[in-house]
Amino acid sequence: MSNNFLDRLDDDTRERLLRNPFREFVTEYPLEEIRAIQAEMADAASHFSESEREALRGIMGFTVEFLYYLKRTDMDSLDPYGVEYVNESTVSGLEFFIAVCQVYRITVGRVGSRLPRSVPSLTALKDQFIAMYQSFLQETTFEKKCGLLLDLFKLQIVFAGLTYDWE
Numbered sequence: 450m451s452n453n454f455l456d457r458l459d460d461d462t463r464e465r466l467l468r469n470p471f472r473e474f475v476t477e478y479p480l481e482e483i484r485a486i487q488a489e490m491a492d493a494a495s496h497f498s499e500s501e502r503e504a505l506r507g508i509m510g511f512t513v514e515f516l517y518y519l520k521r522t523d524m525d526s527l528d529p530y531g532v533e534y535v536n537e538s539t540v541s542g543l544e545f546f547i548a549v550c551q552v553y554r555i556t557v558g559r560v561g562s563r564l565p566r567s568v569p570s571l572t573a574l575k576d577q578f579i580a581m582y583q584s585f586l587q588e589t590t591f592e593k594k595c596g597l598l599l600d601l602f603k604l605q606i607v608f609a610g611l612t613y614d615w616e
Contacts, residue, residue: 483513486586490598493591501552504545505595511542512601515608516582524571527612536609539602546602553599558592564600568607578604 487509491502518535522528553559563581568574578601585597 490594497552501548504548507545508542508549508598508602511538512598514538515605519575519578524575532612536612539605539609550599553595556592560593560596562600564603571611574604574608
């Protein structure tokens with residue numbers, strides 16, 4: 450990673466990225482694109498408070514990080530340290546998730562969850578997450594896009610539950 454890239458990050462993001470065992474994968478994702486998606490969603494969330502918009506941006510960051518973890522990981526040979534890292538990331542984002550869920554619940558035009566009631570395997574979860582992320586990127590309606598983002602984070606929670614104490 451170049452120092453130029455790190456200099457553009459706030460202190461918390463920089464520290465988190467440097468501790469991330471998958472930092473080389475995360476840095477492949479264009480920072481400008483992440484910020485554009487975060488800004489687009491935060492701008493469309495006019496009925497969210499500033500702290501709720503910050504939570505929305507946080508969930509987006511965790512989602513991109515998890516996407517890159519999944520893309521680079523063979524679900525049949527999980528590394529316990531990698532699993533621990535992404536699960537800790539997910540748990541640390543729960544407060545953001547709850548904040549966004551609470552305001553989304555009263556959003557006019559919100560959509561229900563698109564998640565199936567069961568996940569047959571970690572590979573199926575990976576495939577579903579990647580496909581849903583593509584739908585998220587293509588969605589233009591804030592209410593649907595926010596619902597997809599929350600579903601993506603729910604899949605991260607399911608992954609954490611399935612892989613807790615992974616050895």
